[in-house]
Structures are given as structure tokens and as C-alpha cells.
Amino acid sequence: MTVPPPTVSEDILDPAVESRGLSVWYGRKQAIRRVDLKMARHDVTAIIGPSGCGKSTYLRSINRMNDTILGCRMEGELRVDGEDVYGPGVDPVLLRRKVGLIFQKPNPFPKSVYKNLAFGVQLHYRASPSDLDGVVEAALRQANLWDEVKDRLDDSALGLSGGQQQRLCIARALAIEPEVLLMDEPCSALDPVATAKIEDLIFELKKEMTIVIVTHNMQQAARVADYTAFMYLGRLVEFDRTRDLFEKPHEELTENYITGRFG
């Protein structure tokens, strides 16, 4: 092929998240191999690729959730807001306040809707009861959930539908005002209607924060993401503006994947 490789990375001058030569191992198994990637501020970056390609591992290394996995080890550099996340003196607890994570399966606490929201806020701020009420309402509104739950704030969060639970988890993360929101296949357990609501939400949220979403669903990446990265066997194969990646991929591997020849 004669088309020059994409140089979109060079256009991202002030990335919110940036990795250089990032490698991650689980015990002896290498899950990520020297990945260089930049996430543009206030944009949505999707990471796509087949199961086991390392996309979730990459996502979780951004807020150091991999630290909790026994035998997990990393090399290379990862910066959030220019600050080395794995540098000495970095407290992963403070990092996670800045970098929220939404899990594949909605995981509300087995408590009331209100307490789900209040937990994170109370960890980080000393809020009066009325302030707390305000923060809870604002976060639920921001997650487009307020109208559905305003009359059942004291009911168990586990009584909500799957889609509502996932938006509750998003609201819970929003309540502590993260700068970056990581989403690990947030819609894979949801029906199409609930999925559409989350995608609408992503559009609104990117005005306020940088979003990185891992997804199995290529249509979803095409719909919500400004940039898309394709990973395969722990390597970054291609990274480009979403439309360019889907319409004129440079790598054969990318083309085979997005046209459904493997996956």
C-alpha cells in the first residue's frame, strides 16, 4: 500500500491522557506491548479490538485499577494531564478521583440510590446535608436519570433496570467531578434503548470531560467516538479520526476487523 500512515497523533497537542511505550504483564503473560497513544481533551476516544486484545487492560492502567490485580506489572509511561501516573509519590486513590471508571456490568452498591451517589462525595468532600442533596441531584440530572429516580431516592439501587443502574454508576462517577471518564464496554449488558440513552449521555458529557470508551461494538465506536484506536494481540495497530479509520483504514488487519472478517 502506498498511502502514508496516519499521523493524527501529532495533531493532538495537549492530550488529556498519553501513553508512551506502555507494556503490561499479568504474571508472565504480556497483555499490552509498547502502546503509544494520545487521548484528545474533551473528545471521545474509542478503543476497539477482539476479545483479549488488551483494550480493557489498557483502560484500567489509566486509573491504576490494575494495581489491585495480583501479579500485574507495567513498564513505560502513562500521563494524565501531563503528570506521570506511575511516578513516585503518586497516590492511586487521588488519581482515581480525577479519572473515573464505568464497568462493563453495572455495579451499584446494594444500598439506596441516594447512598450510591453520596458515598463518593463523602469520601472526598465535607458536605452539609443540603449541599449533598444538591450534588446528588446535579449528578443524577447530568446522567439523565433524575426524572426517573427522583421519587425513589431511598429505594434500593438494585431495583432499577439495567440501563438505569448503569446511568446511576455514571452519575456516581460524575458526582466527584472527574476530568477523565473511562468506560469499559458500558453497554454490553444493555438493550438497544438503554444503549442509545448512554450514547446520548456520552455526547453531552464530552463537553465537560475527556472520555475513553472500550467497546466490542464497532457501530458504537463509529457513532460516539471522535478518535478510534484498534488494538490486536496487545499492540496498537492503528489510531485515527474515527471516520478515517472506518472509511479508509491503512492496515489490512484493521480493514479485516472492521469489515467483520474476524473478531
Next chain:
Amino acid sequence: MRRTTERAYVVAFLAGIGVAVATLAVLLGSILAAAWPRLSWNLVFNFSNSTDPSTAGYAAAIVGTLWLVGLTLLFSLPLGIAAGTYLEEYAGHGRTTRLLQAGVTNLAGVPSVVFGLLGLALFVRALGLGAIILAGALTLTILVFPYVVITTQEALRAVPSSIRDAALALGATKWQSIRRQVLPAATPGLLTASILAAARAMGETAPLLVIGALFLQTFLPDGPEDPFVALPVQIYAYSTLPTGTWGGVAAAGMVILLGMLFSFNIVAIVARNRLQRHRW
């Protein structure tokens, strides 16, 4: 052929349950039959004696057992829950952990009379407490401790790791995640731990005999520093007297003991079910 085999297994399982239910029924039936002529409120309000079965009662034993069980729970629950939380959430998977774990498991299998000897040597003699309620409760605490640890671990294991992840991802420290989310979510299981501990403490006879519980007590214990008799010990004491006249008194004591045990379990189970409204 396959259907016959299938049916044979179901019959075998039913037979197993049948044996269990029948044993329980015979046990309860025979105790009630023996106790029936003796059942009266005098049993609860009268003190023990060894001369007149018609007036002998369990007043001191009931109060003694309440003291013992209460103190044992007070000591063993915080200790056991702390140890179980450490082993399950903090200790990792190294050799030391496996050794500690094996120690706890083996402790649960030690015959209770051995704990009695330990209690006698350590609390009654070395610490000079004497045969008082506190010494009994401390002995029972060592006895139920491994059960509390193991049940706590099971309760924590039943809390999905997604709850821990959710708390950590919100910027909670490990302890904040355990204290504010994992332990509360494990509360129903922790109540099971308290049921087991209380049932064990209520029913133990041998260790209390060894450390020197009384047989005849004609006053109510006022506090942890008083000598004591416990229900199972009192039942045993009555059963050593001539069976013809005293067997009914002993059986009536068993009815009281079982009644206390069941009431405690019912309270704990109701509390557990109320807590289980919020469940994943």
C-alpha cells in the same frame, strides 16, 4: 434403565433427609414426653437443689448462661470478624497466610474439653481469675473464635468483587471500601457468624465443667466476677442424680435450653432477612 437409576438416587437422597427429620422428631418428642409432667414456671424461678425434684429449678443456670453467651459474643465477634477480615481481604495468598488459615481451621476441630483445660490453666489459675463467669466466657471465646473467623471469611467471599472495584474506582482507600461497602454488604453473613457462636457457647458443657462451674447455686450471679452454673452443666448435674425422679427435671432443662436457642436464632434470622432487602 436410566430412569430407574435416576429414581433410585432421588429415593436415596430422600431417605437421607428422612433419617435427619426422624431423628429430630424422636429427639424432640422424647425430651418433651419426659419433661411434660415437670414443665412449670417454677423451673425458671426456683434455684437448684439435690433433694427435692418437685421444687428444683434453673434460675441461676439461666442467668449464668445469659451472662456467658453475652460476654462470649462481646469478645468473640469483634476479634473473629477482625481476624476473618484480615485473612480474607489483606493477608494475600502467601505461605504465612496458608499457615494461619490451617491454624484457624484446625482450631475449629479441637475437642472442646481441651479448651476447658486451657481455660483452667490460663484464666482460672495463671491469671488467677478463679472459676468465675469471666473465665468461662473467655474460655468459650477461644472455643467459638475459629467459627467466627471462618464464617466471616465466607461472608466476605460472598460479596462480589465488583463492589470492591466500584468503591476503589471512586477513589476509596482499601479500608474505606471494606469498612463502608464490603462489611455492610456482608452483614447478613456476619449475623450467621453470631448465631453459630451463640449456639456453640450456649450448648457447651465440658469446658465449663473443667474450669469449675458450680452444680448447686442458690443465688443469681450479679456480674462477670461471680461464680456460676450454666444450663447444660445444670442439666448434666441433675442427670447424675437417680433417673427415676430427676430425669424429668433434666429433660425440662433441655426444653428451656432449646427454647432459648431457638428464640435467639429466630431473632437473628429475622434481623438477617430485614437486612437482605438490599441485595445484588
